Amino acid sequence: MTTTTHHPQRTPQDAPAAAAATRQVGGGVFSPRQLLTSLPDALRKFDPRHQLRNPVMFVVWVGSVLVTVFAIGDPSGFSIGVAAWLWFTVLFANLAEAVAEGRGKAQAESLRRTKTDAVARRLVDGVEERVAGTELRIGDLVVVEAGEVIPGDGDVVEGIATVDESAITGESAPVIRESGGDRCAVTGGTTVLSDRVVVRVTTKPGESFVDRMIALVEGAQRQKTPNEIALTILLSTLTIIFLLAVVALQPMAAYSGSAQSVIVLTALLVCLIPTTIGALLSAIGIAGMDRLVQRNVLATSGKAVEAAGDIDTLLLDKTGTITFGNRRATELVAVGGTTPEELAAAVRLSSLADGTPEGRSIVELCAERFGLSAEPTDHEKTGEFVEFSANTRMSGIDLGDLSVRKGAAGAVRAWVAENGGEVSSEVGPVVDEISAQGGTPLVVAEIRGGVASVRGVVRLSDVVKPGMRERFAELRAMGIRTVMVTGDNPLTAKAIADEAGVDDFLAEAKPEDKMALIRQEQEGGKLVAMTGDGTNDAPALAQSDVGVAMNTGTSAAKEAGNMVDLDSDPTKLIEIVEIGKQLLITRGALTTFSVANDLAKYFAILPAMFAGIYPQLDKLNIMHLATPQSAILSAVIFNALIIVVLIPLALRGVRYRPSSASALLRRNLLVYGLGGVVTPFAGIWLVDLLVRLVPGIG
Numbered sequence: 001m002t003t004t005t006h007h008p009q010r011t012p013q014d015a016p017a018a019a020a021a022t023r024q025v026g027g028g029v030f031s032p033r034q035l036l037t038s039l040p041d042a043l044r045k046f047d048p049r050h051q052l053r054n055p056v057m058f059v060v061w062v063g064s065v066l067v068t069v070f071a072i073g074d075p076s077g078f079s080i081g082v083a084a085w086l087w088f089t090v091l092f093a094n095l096a097e098a099v100a101e102g103r104g105k106a107q108a109e110s111l112r113r114t115k116t117d118a119v120a121r122r123l124v125d126g127v128e129e130r131v132a133g134t135e136l137r138i139g140d141l142v143v144v145e146a147g148e149v150i151p152g153d154g155d156v157v158e159g160i161a162t163v164d165e166s167a168i169t170g171e172s173a174p175v176i177r178e179s180g181g182d183r184c185a186v187t188g189g190t191t192v193l194s195d196r197v198v199v200r201v202t203t204k205p206g207e208s209f210v211d212r213m214i215a216l217v218e219g220a221q222r223q224k225t226p227n228e229i230a231l232t233i234l235l236s237t238l239t240i241i242f243l244l245a246v247v248a249l250q251p252m253a254a255y256s257g258s259a260q261s262v263i264v265l266t267a268l269l270v271c272l273i274p275t276t277i278g279a280l281l282s283a284i285g286i287a288g289m290d291r292l293v294q295r296n297v298l299a300t301s302g303k304a305v306e307a308a309g310d311i312d313t314l315l316l317d318k319t320g321t322i323t324f325g326n327r328r329a330t331e332l333v334a335v336g337g338t339t340p341e342e343l344a345a346a347v348r349l350s351s352l353a354d355g356t357p358e359g360r361s362i363v364e365l366c367a368e369r370f371g372l373s374a375e376p377t378d379h380e381k382t383g384e385f386v387e388f389s390a391n392t393r394m395s396g397i398d399l400g401d402l403s404v405r406k407g408a409a410g411a412v413r414a415w416v417a418e419n420g421g422e423v424s425s426e427v428g429p430v431v432d433e434i435s436a437q438g439g440t441p442l443v444v445a446e447i448r449g450g451v452a453s454v455r456g457v458v459r460l461s462d463v464v465k466p467g468m469r470e471r472f473a474e475l476r477a478m479g480i481r482t483v484m485v486t487g488d489n490p491l492t493a494k495a496i497a498d499e500a501g502v503d504d505f506l507a508e509a510k511p512e513d514k515m516a517l518i519r520q521e522q523e524g525g526k527l528v529a530m531t532g533d534g535t536n537d538a539p540a541l542a543q544s545d546v547g548v549a550m551n552t553g554t555s556a557a558k559e560a561g562n563m564v565d566l567d568s569d570p571t572k573l574i575e576i577v578e579i580g581k582q583l584l585i586t587r588g589a590l591t592t593f594s595v596a597n598d599l600a601k602y603f604a605i606l607p608a609m610f611a612g613i614y615p616q617l618d619k620l621n622i623m624h625l626a627t628p629q630s631a632i633l634s635a636v637i638f639n640a641l642i643i644v645v646l647i648p649l650a651l652r653g654v655r656y657r658p659s660s661a662s663a664l665l666r667r668n669l670l671v672y673g674l675g676g677v678v679t680p681f682a683g684i685w686l687v688d689l690l691v692r693l694v695p696g697i698g
């Protein structure tokens with residue numbers, strides 16, 4: 001069997017770059033050709049059932065039908081022109097959504113290719129049988145050896161292997177997957193490169209990670225977020241107000257002897273209701289998800305992506321998130337007259353059945369340094385193993401009248417005291433020294449012949465991932481407080497916290513403490529993000545507003561969170577926050593633009609419409625639009641074209657630079673508010689120059 005130490009560690013810095021290179025297929029820059037390739041999908045969206053989901057565009061759809069009926073009854077350049085351009089308005093909105101969805105399709109395609117029909121070697125009562133991967137059920141055990149594709153999602157329950165996950169992560173460096181610890185989860189469709197593992201299947205066929213990923217990037221599972229629903233309600237309200245305003249116009253117009261036709265009123269209504277944002281809203285949301293996928297992050301909810309834009313506090317677990325997480329025994333320190341050999345014998349015994357990476361590394365160290373066997377004798381097999389848990393923070397064995405425990409210093413001290421023993425004064429300084437250096441001390445104690453005593457300390461070493469400090473500084477600049485939460489002791493926690501550069505830390509945290517800390521922050525009105533990898537992080541990941549599970553982590557962690565980072569890079573949250581902020585800003589900016597745009601159109605068209613009856617209004621017709629008809633048609637055309645013009649911005653997103661919320665608001669009001677007022681005047685004037693050439697209009 002290989003050991004984990006000699007494998008190259010992939011660094012979180014270069015992973016996203018490599019992944020991005022392979023992920024350019026679907027995303028990246030917008031090209032006008034996408035408008036053409038998405039046309040069939042856009043046409044399918046004319047289905048009224050689809051339109052109903054978007055009240056603003058549904059009104060346009062109904063208006064188009066209405067005007068078409070009238071245009072057929074009384075065909076003219078004007079009526080046909082308005083009808084055609086109203087349909088174009090609906091088409092352009094459909095296109096925006098179809099283009100956004102289309103970018104995910106290419107990614108989905110490349111993912112589908114990983115769904116090979118792998119043959120599984122299922123274990124039934126220790127006997128292997130070959131079945132199709134699609135026949136696997138939750139709980140099945142399968143054997144996978146070097147060169148074979150893992151047939152389904154699951155947890156490694158036996159063995160250790162290097163796995164090529166490039167099919168999913170785009171990252172070519174192999175990763176280590178092993179039983180017992182926080183790095184046990186494997187994904188169907190990835191390939192085992194070395195060794196042999198037994199995997200317990202954790203998902204049903206059709207509901208695997210890749211299946212869900214495909215559904216996600218295709219936007220098939222997209223549901224409106226609470227923010228989107230709120231905005232849709234606001235837009236619908238505006239639509240109703242404008243509908244009433246337009247209807248109220250008619251008696252006024254009739255009174256002055258110029259009752260307006262249904263075509264004109266419908267055209268006016270469509271120009272006034274917020275069609276720009278109505279058309280682009282869904283594309284903005286899909287594009288946000290897409291940007292995440294391109295950064296190798298999978299979000300299961302759009303709500304989480306939005307929440308990421310407003311995060312105040314980020315909690316990170318230590319082992320496996322801030323550090324690489326392959327915590328290994330590197331030294332044994334005997335205390336109180338115990339010889340190193342005696343300590344090794346005791347700690348080996350306590351770890352023989354300990355399947356965690358820590359436990360196995362202890363057995364390996366004892367074999368390497370003391371020549372002790374890594375396999376239990378028949379007598380040792382009769383012992384009762386005490387499994388490690390994050391709550392007890394201890395593990396060990398009871399064998400006849402001998403009991404051995406190893407674990408966190410506090411937990412083992414308490415165990416010794418409970419059993420009437422005394423802790424040698426040598427233990428404290430050793431524990432403190434290991435902790436101060438960022439190592440994790442495991443204290444080893446025994447009850448032998450009825451006497452409880454500490455025999456020594458194991459040093460577990462782990463390495464902080466590079467580049468953490470700079471990236472936490474970036475998070476600080478974005479106004480986000482970083483807190484490391486760990487089950488480890490306060491001294492170790494402090495040493496690692498200092499090295500990594502987090503703002504604060506919480507040590508000796510049990511799973512429920514991590515969750516309580518999140519609740520406490522949330523009760524103070526804060527939005528909390530959490531990154532973690534372990535089963536003991538799962539409750540906290542579920543409680544947090546944004547729960548990012550490391551891909552290297554356990555299935556429990558991945559299920560509990562609402563995002564998975566395929567690169568297992570805890571500082572990925574910086575990009576997640578940026579994407580969230582960008583999403584919120586883009587939506588805000590385009591809403592501002594849309595509403596300003598609509599109000600401006602009101603003042604642009606009305607004077608031209610009524611100039612015939614109220615000649616004094618002609619002074620307000622500052623653009624000197626040719627005729628009321630050309631003014632109306634020009635406005636409808638402009639109203640449709642602006643949607644297409646803004647598709648690239650909706651997909652790309654408004655750029656986010658760290659700055660205060662009020663500065664950002666001021667800038668956006670200036671650019672998108674003022675821009676929204678001015679553009680229609682210029683745009684309608686330009687379109688009018690062309691439209692007036694159409695016979696019967698100018």
Ligand SMILES: Nc1ncnc2c1ncn2[C@@H]1O[C@H](COP(=O)(O)OP(=O)(O)OP(=O)(O)O)[C@@H](O)[C@H]1O
Pocket residue numbers: 317318319320354356358359388389390391393394395406407408409440441442485486487488489534536
């Ligand atoms: N196999 C083991 N046997 C005995 N004690 C262990 C074992 N593994 C870990 N411990 C002790 O239990 C403590 C708590 O472990 P836990 O997994 O809850 O947190 P952690 O891995 O240290 O930190 P994090 O929460 O950041 O992952 C560890 O710090 C260590 O002292």
Ligand SMILES: [K+]
Pocket residue numbers: 270271272273274275276598639
């Ligand atoms: K409009």
Ligand SMILES: [Mg+2]
Pocket residue numbers: 182319487534536
């Ligand atoms: Mg842990």
